Amino acid sequence: MERIRNVIVLLRGQLWILPLVLSVLALGLAYWVLAFGPSLFEDWDDGEFWWLYGGDASSARGLLSSLLSGLMTMFSLVVSVTFVILTLAANQLGPRLIPTFMGDRQIQTVLGLFLGTILYVLVVLRSLDETLGAEGVPHAAVTIGSVLTILCLFALLFYVHKVARAIVADSIVARVADDLHNNVHDMLPDAGKSDDAVPEDIPSTAGAVSLGGSGYIQVIDYDRLVSVACRENALLQVKVRAGHFVLKGGEHVTVHRAAPLVDDAAQAIRDAFVVGEERSPAQDLEYGLRQLVEIALRALSPGINDPYTAIAVVDRLGAALEEIFQRSLLPITLRDKDGVVRVIAQRSDVQGLADAAFDPVRQAGQEIPAVLIRMADVLGQLASVLRPGEARDAVARHLGRLAETAEEARLAACDRQAVLVRIERARIATAARPKEGNIHVL
Structure with a gap:
């Protein structure tokens, strides 16, 4: 199943698959309408099908030629805008986020609709002959081509809205965080006890x-x-x-x-x-965390200097760790059907996941009080899901690192004091160990 999931993940990141499928469907629709359309609308001239195209072959060729020219222009515009968005995303948010854009189903559907409509109009256009009379014109095919072109116009409007939202950093952060949440939900089992002890009598x-x-x-x-x-x-x-x-x-x-x-x-x-050649989220818990961290590091770079995006990333990292802390990590020991340990795996642990999430952001934002304060607040908010053990120790260790960073960073005295106050408040919250069964979620 993990292999299949990895293949699915890789296929989702391919921009051409869904447009190819829609193009094949459009070609099949064109040939089907040309073959069976006349028999479906034999009485079109009686006025029952008033919405059906009723011109001759010459008018139909002129109409489809105009539609094809307009569709080619709109498709070129969509492709150009797509490349511009990918370039902006690579420069501002990181090149490793490009698969997130390429895997967007809505963008793929718009590209496939344009490409499929162009191919449909081409097939219908080549079937028109000047010698055809009014009876031989594929009226249904020409009508469907007109309807598809109208859909492409609305799709272009939707696409402009989509790409306008796509370049907003908060939207990208939310999209990556949702993918990370889904991966955590799919990979990690619900919280429970498991026998994960490494055997002492390991053979030579x-x-x-x-x-x-x-x-x-x-x-x-x-x-x-x-x-x-x-x-x-x-x-x-x-x-x-x-x-x-x-x-x-x-x-x-x-x-x-x-x-x-x-x-x-x-x-x-x-x-x-x-x-x-590249990492895959199919079995890698740190994949989504590192994508979010990369957005924060780009935002904190001197060339961009956008601490608010980094703060949004810190919020999402806290939500991801909250989900992880409430679940059980994957077992280290794997047994056969007789209960004998056969494989000792290396897995991501709680401390490693917390380090991957917070260490790079703390290091990059060590001289930005707003980022340090938000990290302290998020670590403190995790107190409600901390159980005695690795999770609590990991949060306490990061609060200690955060305090050390605030002490040594070049900050104004008032800013340093504000950061330390928030860290101490988070320490008090995480040090209080709630009793089992006394936590009520409203």
């Missing part, structure tokens, strides 16, 4: 397996690794996780068993890893 090391190629790990098929470990009676310790960049050589999977693995078993382990 029989060797290590390298993946044999460089790139970003997109998906690890842990079920396949468990199957291989069962077949070889081994314990596999995976030292990488989705999102890591690996070199061609290295000890990526350590094999614990009495004898070394044969080549076929080592290749089966390699086949459980999907390595690509």
Whole structure:
């Protein structure tokens, strides 16, 4: 399922797939209307179908030629605006957010509607002949072409509204945060207790397996690794996780068993890893966090200097960590059907996720009091979902780092005091441990 999800994620980021599908549907519609349209509207001249086009072949060719010229002009405008938006997004928000724009279903639908209508009009236009009489003109096909052109006009208006909203930073932050929320909901199970202890009696090391190629790990098929470990009676310790960049050589999977693995078993382990040219959110919890952080870092750069966008990112990062803290992280140990530990995985932990979210923003905004104050407030707001353990320790550690940053940063005395007051307030809130069952959500 993780492999399928990764393929779906990669396909969603392709700009051409949905326009291609709509174009094929438009071609099929054109051929169907040309073939069966006359039989559907045999009595069109009786006045029942007054809305149907009723001109001759020469008038139909002139109409479709004008429509085609206008459609080509509008399509060129849409493509040009799309490239402008992608350029602005890459410069202001980061080039790694381009797949977010390209994967927008509404933008893809508008492009597909224009392209499909152009192909439809071309097919109908080439079927018109000056020798056709009034009876031989495909009146239904010409009418549908006119309707599709009207739809394209409204689609152009919607597209202008869409791209105007697309260049607003808050809209992009909300879009990335929604994707992150969906990924967290899909990947992490509901909160619960699990036996995740690493066994003490680990067999001796029989060797290590390298993946044999460089790139970003997109998906690890842990079920396949468990199957291989069962077949070889081994314990596999995976030292990488989705999102890591690996070199061609290295000890990526350590094999614990009495004898070394044969080549076929080592290749089966390699086949459980999907390595690509870029990171994928299919199994990488930090993917969405890093996208939000990149927006904040761009906003805090001297060339842009937009702390309000960074503050919006901090708010969304707090919401994402709130969702993560209320769920259970993926298990480190994976067992076979007999309960024997077969794979020890490397997973993202709470501290690592909090570091990926807040450390870069804190470092980039260390001399901007508004950003530091907002980070302290967001960390304090997480108090309601903190349970004794890693989550509470991670928040406390970041509050300590935030206080140290405020002490050493070049801030005015009044600004430093304001930041420290907010940090102390957050510490008091997170230090209070609510009793189980005493939290009521209204």
